[in-house]
Amino acid sequence: METIAGVMEARAKLARLGALLFDRRLTDACGGNMSVRVGDLVCLTPSLSGSKHQWQLEPEEVLVVDFEGNILEGEGTLSREINVHFKLHREFGGVGNAVIHAHPRNLMVFAAMAVSMPPVLEATLKFGEVKCLEYAPAHSQILADTIAEALRGQEDRIAKQAAGVIASWHGLFLMGKDLDAAFDAVERFDTNAYCILMAQQALGGEGLLSRQREALAASRRRFQAS
Numbered sequence: 001m002e003t004i005a006g007v008m009e010a011r012a013k014l015a016r017l018g019a020l021l022f023d024r025r026l027t028d029a030c031g032g033n034m035s036v037r038v039g040d041l042v043c044l045t046p047s048l049s050g051s052k053h054q055w056q057l058e059p060e061e062v063l064v065v066d067f068e069g070n071i072l073e074g075e076g077t078l079s080r081e082i083n084v085h086f087k088l089h090r091e092f093g094g095v096g097n098a099v100i101h102a103h104p105r106n107l108m109v110f111a112a113m114a115v116s117m118p119p120v121l122e123a124t125l126k127f128g129e130v131k132c133l134e135y136a137p138a139h140s141q142i143l144a145d146t147i148a149e150a151l152r153g154q155e156d157r158i159a160k161q162a163a164g165v166i167a168s169w170h171g172l173f174l175m176g177k178d179l180d181a182a183f184d185a186v187e188r189f190d191t192n193a194y195c196i197l198m199a200q201q202a203l204g205g206e207g208l209l210s211r212q213r214e215a216l217a218a219s220r221r222r223f224q225a226s
């Protein structure tokens with residue numbers, strides 16, 4: 001009974017937050033997928049949620065699958081990034097229950113350039129550097145394994161809110177303690193990316209990030225000492 005209510009709630013929330021993710025340019029029409037684990041089941045946005053549905057999903061279109069990949073409820077087919085979702089739910093299920101893969105507008109620049117993103121705001125300090133992973137093809141098991149490996153050791157971050165990584169030339173993969181926390185983290189990461197990009201444009205890129213990091217580190221030391 002608890003599972004049925006949990007599944008209904010998760011499907012409704014995935015549909016609503018998918019639309020919001022798209023609306024806020026935190027993902028695009030060509031990609032992204034989200035899932036929430038409820039007990040032994042995973043509620044997952046169907047493939048082509050962006051390109052066919054423009055992220056306007058009804059709760060009943062959100063898939064309910066078991067860990068063998070059997071679709072128990074919902075419409076459409078399994079997302080090709082199912083490997084990542086299953087892998088992260090299996091491995092980090094003790095600390096979090098939501099996975100988001102997204103193509104956030106500003107963070108995509110970091111993915112395209114294959115560079116890691118340092119935190120430059122108080123709101124993102126707790127996530128540390130969002131690492132950019134070595135390239136692995138989309139939808140591959142290697143990509144899933146590489147993402148899981150990069151998240152190992154960040155279980156505390158997931159338990160508190162979320163931890164994420166940038167897949168080279170592709171986008172963001174993130175696990176959160178729940179879907180609200182994961183969504184919040186995607187937007188924080190993208191705002192952090194926006195601030196770096198705009199600062200470099202406005203003030204000139206040369207050395208800006210290292211100066212910012214030094215200033216931030218000095219401020220933190222000052223407050224930690226006091």
Ligand SMILES: [Zn+2]
Nearest residue numbers: 031032170171
């Ligand atoms: Zn993608």
